[in-house]
Amino acid sequence: MTRHHPDSLTLMEYSAGNLSEPHALCIRLHLDKCPHCRSRVDTLDSLGAVMMEEQPKVNVSESMFDSILSRIDSEPAGEPVQPAPPRISALQKLLGENLNELPWKRQLGDVSVLDISEKFPGQSEQVVLQKLAAGGKAPAHTHRGNETTIVLQGAFADQNGVFNQWDFVVLNEQDEHKPVAVGCEDCITLSVLSAPVKLTGRFTRLLNPFIR
Amino acid sequence: MTTLDPKPAKAEGRKDPWSQLLNKVGKHQDREAYHALFEHFGPQIKYYAMANGLASHAEELVQEVFVSIWRRSCLYDWRKAAASTWIFTIARNQRIDMLRKMQRSSAEMLVETEDLWQIPGDNEDEPVTSLHRLMSERRIRESLSHLPEEQVTVIAKVYMENKSHQMVADELNIPLGTVKSRVRLALNKLKVILQDQNV
Ligand SMILES: [Zn+2]
Numbered sequence: 001m002t003r004h005h006p007d008s009l010t011l012m013e014y015s016a017g018n019l020s021e022p023h024a025l026c027i028r029l030h031l032d033k034c035p036h037c038r039s040r041v042d043t044l045d046s047l048g049a050v051m052m053e054e055q056p057k058v059n060v061s062e063s064m065f066d067s068i069l070s071r072i073d074s075e076p077a078g079e080p081v082q083p084a085p086p087r088i089s090a091l092q093k094l095l096g097e098n099l100n101e102l103p104w105k106r107q108l109g110d111v112s113v114l115d116i117s118e119k120f121p122g123q124s125e126q127v128v129l130q131k132l133a134a135g136g137k138a139p140a141h142t143h144r145g146n147e148t149t150i151v152l153q154g155a156f157a158d159q160n161g162v163f164n165q166w167d168f169v170v171l172n173e174q175d176e177h178k179p180v181a182v183g184c185e186d187c188i189t190l191s192v193l194s195a196p197v198k199l200t201g202r203f204t205r206l207l208n209p210f211i212r
Numbered sequence: 213m214t215t216l217d218p219k220p221a222k223a224e225g226r227k228d229p230w231s232q233l234l235n236k237v238g239k240h241q242d243r244e245a246y247h248a249l250f251e252h253f254g255p256q257i258k259y260y261a262m263a264n265g266l267a268s269h270a271e272e273l274v275q276e277v278f279v280s281i282w283r284r285s286c287l288y289d290w291r292k293a294a295a296s297t298w299i300f301t302i303a304r305n306q307r308i309d310m311l312r313k314m315q316r317s318s319a320e321m322l323v324e325t326e327d328l329w330q331i332p333g334d335n336e337d338e339p340v341t342s343l344h345r346l347m348s349e350r351r352i353r354e355s356l357s358h359l360p361e362e363q364v365t366v367i368a369k370v371y372m373e374n375k376s377h378q379m380v381a382d383e384l385n386i387p388l389g390t391v392k393s394r395v396r397l398a399l400n401k402l403k404v405i406l407q408d409q410n411v
Contacts, residue, residue: 008399009392016371017304024328042332046349049300051371057255064271065250068278090327121320
């Protein structure tokens, strides 16, 4: 169980560029709001730089440098100096401006879900958005495999504490809990399931991380 | 986080010749400085490509990284990252980008690689406070020389060969827990683990 911040091993896999896209998204969304973890990643990026420096070197030719120069010369003049464009977060690119207006599918009671796995083509994980209505309760449940979750809106609480917007949590089969949405907003989370559960028939609709 | 006098950061920045060169590229499109960076980092990036399975695209990766360095150099701020850290993150992102493009069409790419993996200093409007960003590279270099070989090996496989902890365990034929504890021990000594729990 990892709560509120990603652990150092996960951040290292992120810094090394070894995480899948949905997992990297969870980390990135957290980093955008957590200076503490951002500084941990800065240090890890420096570790990457030092590791690269410590390895054997492979000769590069002058002709390669020449072709690099001809590439930069073929670009329109004045192009290299470009201020960074106004930032649209990965989340907005994927899901638009308003999370509340997505085509949510109502499930049991206070829980709605939306499977967004198809937004990550070529990735094997299941990526699911979940919405717990303000003040609502999810039934008690456990988790299968490792399930990485980030809170996108509102907050939820369980016996282990309160999870606010941009908190990061990893749960597994040992973590039984009964989340409640706290505050006056619906709680929306994004979860990445590394080992999606394959159920059929009438159980299919129970297939989501709030309710298992 | 400790706040420190910013003066040592400046001194440290001046001492790092690669950051100075990168600054010259960014400010004056200095081609001599650019060439010096190519001679120093080009061989490292080529090895990186070969180690992580992109051997047949190694030269292409080096070129992509250097074109990207040229384009982005105006955004480089030595107070936010040492040149080698900045260049490592560009190499990492170009590698990820290359693999993504091999695997799918651009129409399928809803998010850019940089939306997921950030280059330090890009779009960051936070004040420059992180002296340790500059100090860390030197500190890491020093501490790394004191780490047991088995810990360095595991870290090298994660960063250079882009193997997950599980893949490293399988390859070295040791339990996943052993890999993780070696990484944790190393990160502890490198002071990356600040407070994993209850922060
Ligand atoms: Zn954090």
